[in-house]
Amino acid sequence: MVVRKPYLPYSRQWLDDDDIKAVAEVLKSDYLTTGPKSAEFETAFAQYVGVNFAVAIANGTAALHAACYAAGIQAGDEVITTPITFAASANAVRYCGGTPVFADIEPATYNIDPSEIRKMVTEKTKAIIPVHFTGQPCDMDEISRIAKEYNLVVIEDAAHAVGADYKGNLIGSISDMTTFSFHPVKHITTGEGGMITTNSEELYQKLLLFRSHGITRDKNIMLDYQGSWYYEQLALGYNYRMTDIQAALGLSQLKKANRFLHRRREIADMYTAVFKDTPVLQVPFQQEGCNSSWHLYVIQLNLEKLKCNRKEVFEALHRENIGVNVHYLPVYKHPFYQQNGYQDVRCACSENLYNRIISLPIFPKMTNQNVQDVIHGVKNILERNEK
Numbered sequence: 369m370v371v372r373k374p375y376l377p378y379s380r381q382w383l384d385d386d387d388i389k390a391v392a393e394v395l396k397s398d399y400l401t402t403g404p405k406s407a408e409f410e411t412a413f414a415q416y417v418g419v420n421f422a423v424a425i426a427n428g429t430a431a432l433h434a435a436c437y438a439a440g441i442q443a444g445d446e447v448i449t450t451p452i453t454f455a456a457s458a459n460a461v462r463y464c465g466g467t468p469v470f471a472d473i474e475p476a477t478y479n480i481d482p483s484e485i486r487k488m489v490t491e492k493t494k495a496i497i498p499v500h501f502t503g504q505p506c507d508m509d510e511i512s513r514i515a516k517e518y519n520l521v522v523i524e525d526a527a528h529a530v531g532a533d534y535k536g537n538l539i540g541s542i543s544d545m546t547t548f549s550f551h552p553v554k555h556i557t558t559g560e561g562g563m564i565t566t567n568s569e570e571l572y573q574k575l576l577l578f579r580s581h582g583i584t585r586d587k588n589i590m591l592d593y594q595g596s597w598y599y600e601q602l603a604l605g606y607n608y609r610m611t612d613i614q615a616a617l618g619l620s621q622l623k624k625a626n627r628f629l630h631r632r633r634e635i636a637d638m639y640t641a642v643f644k645d646t647p648v649l650q651v652p653f654q655q656e657g658c659n660s661s662w663h664l665y666v667i668q669l670n671l672e673k674l675k676c677n678r679k680e681v682f683e684a685l686h687r688e689n690i691g692v693n694v695h696y697l698p699v700y701k702h703p704f705y706q707q708n709g710y711q712d713v714r715c716a717c718s719e720n721l722y723n724r725i726i727s728l729p730i731f732p733k734m735t736n737q738n739v740q741d742v743i744h745g746v747k748n749i750l751e752r753n754e755k
């Protein structure tokens with residue numbers, strides 16, 4: 369009898385007893401919601417990426433929403449982003465009444481193509497949201513140059529890029545604002561959670577307001593001050609606070625971020641070593657001068673050399689309990705966008721990529737045996753289907 373291997377997901381968290389202990393300590397303390405642990409987590413995260421300010425927030429989507437708000441995005445404004453991302457990168461623009469505009473990707477890196485950004489800039493463009501897809505940094509020099517030329521705000525979506533570096537700087541320290549996610553599939557987790565980093569005191573203050581109803585208790589920015597009970601609502605914000613329960617987990621996880629990152633890079637190297645000379649697939653191209661944080665390991669099938677399509681490969685791997693995934697359907701292809709003005713959008717590179725990609729399992733807790741199982745599974749299916 370063949371013993372079926374247990375299901376291997378494409379990603380999952382890694383929690384240890386020390387993480388659980390850190391959370392339990394908060395549960396026994398006075399503060400459950402935003403308090404000393406959140407502040408500690410913000411300071412530690414800002415130090416980690418090398419930036420002046422960090423704002424902990426309910427999740428990565430709220431981080432994008434807050435950043436769009438702080439950038440002043442409103443009705444009539446256009447914001448350029450990539451189709452190859454999670455829907456939240458574009459949705460955040462919509463939350464503020466703005467219009468996401470999709471610029472196609474570079475065929476090699478799968479990241480937004482700066483020359484496509486240039487083509488999409490209009491008088492209405494206010495910001496660019498580059499997404500470091502899989503953890504590979506975008507061409508930030510060129511994106512910064514375009515932003516400067518047209519006076520645009522840059523919000524990096526770094527949900528995949530905790531620990532990635534671009535020309536010697538950690539992602540999170542480069543643009544006006546950078547957003548992170550601590551969902552369990554991401555590099556470090558707080559269950560749900562997110563962070564925005566910035567070097568601007570002005571943006572920092574806006575982000576703080578937005579996170580908590582637009583309300584302040586800071587005498588220096590109030591219009592009036594009536595007594596020590598007094599607070600003022602200065603803008604229309606949300607309740608997007610992170611709890612101290614989550615922040616304690618985040619702090620504990622952050623201590624392991626570099627160890628997790630190292631392991632992700634080891635796994636990526638194991639895949640690349642085996643797959644780089646396989647003619648039926650392409651391994652992820654790595655840009656010089658950057659280091660990916662390897663949130664995802666995406667293989668691209670050379671369909672011309674195969675007798676089967678992506679779906680068949682995907683399903684064959686799932687039959688072997690290998691939890692591969694697909695990241696992403698181009699955002700404008702979702703019914704919501706198709707029904708709201710995007711039916712004529714065509715980003716040829718993104719659409720072509722979508723039909724060919726499979727995300728292999730990659731997460732720090734994977735064993736070398738798990739990696740070998742994936743390698744064998746992929747090799748077997750592709751060898752059987754080679755033309």
Ligand SMILES: *Cc1c(COP(=O)(O)O)cnc(C)c1O
Nearest residue numbers: 427428429454456527549550551
């Ligand atoms: C995960 C993710 C988000 C959203 O983060 P949440 O914490 O799940 O809200 C945004 N953008 C990208 C690219 C992501 O992968």
